[in-house]
Amino acid sequence: MRAFTAILGRDLRLSLRSGVDSAQPLIFFVIALTLFPLGVGPSPEILQRIGVGVIWVLALLAVMLSLDRLFQADAEDGTLEQLALADLPLELIVLAKCLAHWLLSGLILVIASPLLALLLHQSTETAGVLAFALLLGTPVLTLIGSVGAALLIGARRGGVLIALLVLPLYIPILIFGVSAVEAEVMGLGGSAQLLILGAILLAALALAPFAAAAALRLSIE
């Protein structure tokens, strides 16, 4: 447990000290979002219709763009070897690093999302459901992404490759995330979709650390 909190604390501290690095997902999210009213026109009907989808797609991209710093720095400076020798199984180390990553990417997007939803002319009710769906969905983005990030350690041009590897796996999250909000807004009740999101989260929590840890062990060779 001590090692777990040490890794979590260290990753948070490193991100916060690197300044703008830690705000990168949020900055990307906000700036890209403000482009949409400029691109498709400011009419409320259009923005209302596309708003939820736009926020979800941008959340996927924002999390994905920040994945490269999950393991890459540790692999380059040799910290990964030290982590492999720690008293803690590599699977739990992955989990600690994912938690730190999510707190500074996914969770921040969840907190910012209601405000940005209002910016896209969504109702307050929609904004609430959207934030809840993001709360269930963004940890999965980090967890699935950790497998891709671990596999691509040392790959040059990792950014493009990680999109190829990870974005297709994000599709279920996008589909259920958007349809949960839309069903809720139309009065159909989105609880089925939210339950599926929750189930995906549990499955990712159980499986992704093992896959990522296996990839990390290969990268140490």
Added chain:
Amino acid sequence: MFEAHNLACVRGGRSVFSGISFSLEPGDVLSLQGPNGSGKSTLIRVLAGFLTPVLGEIRWDDIDIRSSLPEHRARLHYVGHLDGIKSLLSVKENLAFTCALNGAANGALDRALEVFDLEGLIDTPGRFLSSGQRRRLSLARLVAGERPIWLLDEPGVGLDAASRQRLEQAIVEHRQAGGITVVATHGDVAVKQAAVLELSG
């Protein structure tokens, strides 16, 4: 007892070494020697369990490490070419992180700072350290958490004479406490009564 039996390793289709055998009792030091590219670093990584040998086996107390890899990794310290120092963390924070990872007892941090003369640098961020200071910080990990096996890959690189002596003294204390040390060196770190394994490449 730490034993290797008939180890062979292939990297990139090329045989790096073969037929390596040794047996180390508590308190023993094995010095790996040989020219550049003779496989010293690779052997050390094999002993750490990072690489799997194509042939042969490594045993600790008669148990093959492949069947107990997590336990094996938790009983060794490895200091390699990459120092694992975070430039944004201070010396003390870097070392405290290692202590937490190793499950080190209280006081290990202060002792590690003392053994490698880092007390004056505790608040210095990693990015302001000289290469010798970085090397001392990565060596200080050895003392931050007691583990029976030390695997050192050219630990003397970049160290001044006084620091080398500190390292040699640390190795002596480690072997007096019953620890095993395997050190790859070009002769800059002198350890008395060390077994020598010559790798020819």
